[in-house]
Amino acid sequence: MSEYISGEKNSQPQEYCQDIDYNYFVAAAVIAAKLDQATTIAQQLSLTASNARAVALRAGERAAGFRPLTDFIDRLAEITITASKKINLLAAKLSKTSAAKVRADNAIKHFNLVFTKAADSPFINSLDSAFEHCKINQDRLTRAYQRQIGQLSEELAMLSSELRNAVILATLSRVEASQAGAQYQDALINVADNVEGAAGKIKEHIKYSQQVVSTLQ
Amino acid sequence: MKTHKLFENNSHTWLMFGRDDEKPNEIIDTNQYMVVSKSNALLMDPGGIELFSAMLAAVIKQVPAEKITHLFASHQDPDIISSLGLWDQALPSATLHSPWIWEGFIRHFGMDNITYAPIEDEGGEIKIDNVLLEYIPAHYLHSSGNFNVYDREAKILMSGDIGAALEAPEAPLFVDDFEEHIPKMKMFHQRWMPSNEAKNDWVNRVRKLDIEMLCPQHGRIFKGDNIKHFLDWFEALEVGLTGKNLP
Numbered sequence A: 001m002s003e004y005i006s007g008e009k010n011s012q013p014q015e016y017c018q019d020i021d022y023n024y025f026v027a028a029a030v031i032a033a034k035l036d037q038a039t040t041i042a043q044q045l046s047l048t049a050s051n052a053r054a055v056a057l058r059a060g061e062r063a064a065g066f067r068p069l070t071d072f073i074d075r076l077a078e079i080t081i082t083a084s085k086k087i088n089l090l091a092a093k094l095s096k097t098s099a100a101k102v103r104a105d106n107a108i109k110h111f112n113l114v115f116t117k118a119a120d121s122p123f124i125n126s127l128d129s130a131f132e133h134c135k136i137n138q139d140r141l142t143r144a145y146q147r148q149i150g151q152l153s154e155e156l157a158m159l160s161s162e163l164r165n166a167v168i169l170a171t172l173s174r175v176e177a178s179q180a181g182a183q184y185q186d187a188l189i190n191v192a193d194n195v196e197g198a199a200g201k202i203k204e205h206i207k208y209s210q211q212v213v214s215t216l217q
Numbered sequence B: 001m002k003t004h005k006l007f008e009n010n011s012h013t014w015l016m017f018g019r020d021d022e023k024p025n026e027i028i029d030t031n032q033y034m035v036v037s038k039s040n041a042l043l044m045d046p047g048g049i050e051l052f053s054a055m056l057a058a059v060i061k062q063v064p065a066e067k068i069t070h071l072f073a074s075h076q077d078p079d080i081i082s083s084l085g086l087w088d089q090a091l092p093s094a095t096l097h098s099p100w101i102w103e104g105f106i107r108h109f110g111m112d113n114i115t116y117a118p119i120e121d122e123g124g125e126i127k128i129d130n131v132l133l134e135y136i137p138a139h140y141l142h143s144s145g146n147f148n149v150y151d152r153e154a155k156i157l158m159s160g161d162i163g164a165a166l167e168a169p170e171a172p173l174f175v176d177d178f179e180e181h182i183p184k185m186k187m188f189h190q191r192w193m194p195s196n197e198a199k200n201d202w203v204n205r206v207r208k209l210d211i212e213m214l215c216p217q218h219g220r221i222f223k224g225d226n227i228k229h230f231l232d233w234f235e236a237l238e239v240g241l242t243g244k245n246l247p
């Protein structure tokens, strides 16, 4: 599994699927890394938007229809960046909870061993209160863990649906590009391709993250 | 994990835990010691995380958990105290006594509940019920912040890594033939101990103590004449070898 952690070995997320069985506190780190990549792509998208704005300005009246689209591209980039950062924070939180949960689970496991190994000890009951505390702690962490996973998958779904607009945006951009005249057409079509391409890549990262999350649920 | 009683009088008992036959092979065998007084117990160098459940199971056969009010870590090594994160859950109100220089490091093993009581460089003492135990400085042997625990009444010196031997877990408890024991100790002391000055300083300090048992964290315990043999041998041993002399 570890060789896939750093990501970009294969651009087809489906190929990862059988290897998606991460240890659960590694999983959160993987999601955070994926969303980091998404943020970088969204930042490039925002650059694309400002380039497009410049081209559209130069193209003048004939590209008038393109200008508002650049605002939409910008907005899409912004939404993606904000959401990615939020998801990143959630993933970091989940990672922390998971690590604490691993420690709590581990402690419980050790205690259970002690209860077997020292079953005949006259003092075995003296561990009861520490064990109770561990149990309470474990329960609390388990609940936090479930809640954070829920939040994470909700945020991922929201971002994914926002990105559906990218396809429409790209289509509209192509239509407007064709009106802009030969001199600017290629540059603006390139913008449309960039939007589509960036959104596609981000979606892949999200889809992969969603698959990771689903293994945790 | 086997338990041996090393000393007992009407105020306290010394126990040694070790020779764990369930221990994975790659892990160095360790001796853990515990002083049990009327209503408290001090667990010394409680060991690595891999050993935790075996240790707690052994300890809980001797005393109830709440009686273990004090832990001692002679230094920061993983075989000494990497189990801390689990003791922290088992004994939340205990106090850990350890060299002040290691506090920021040892806390990395996980310490949310236990209290850290730093030991000053010059040493000090701890009284559990009426039993007085002394921290004897043993810095750079091998760790740069390191203490032995001395019990004047029981005449026991818990010497940590000093006197350690690398040998099979089924080895006897006490050193029998000193000469035969040397090869098991030599490389360990030459390689892990960095300073002749620190070593000789420690030998001088320890010669002044009345000791009947010198108890290292690995290997066998020295008794009677073998303690003098060990101190003479250690004093004469060249340690901190470097370069092509690296043992």
Ligand SMILES: [Fe+2]
Pocket: B075, B077, B142, B143, B161
């Ligand atoms: Fe050590």
Ligand SMILES: [Fe+2]
Pocket: B077, B079, B080, B160, B161, B217, B218
């Ligand atoms: Fe050691």
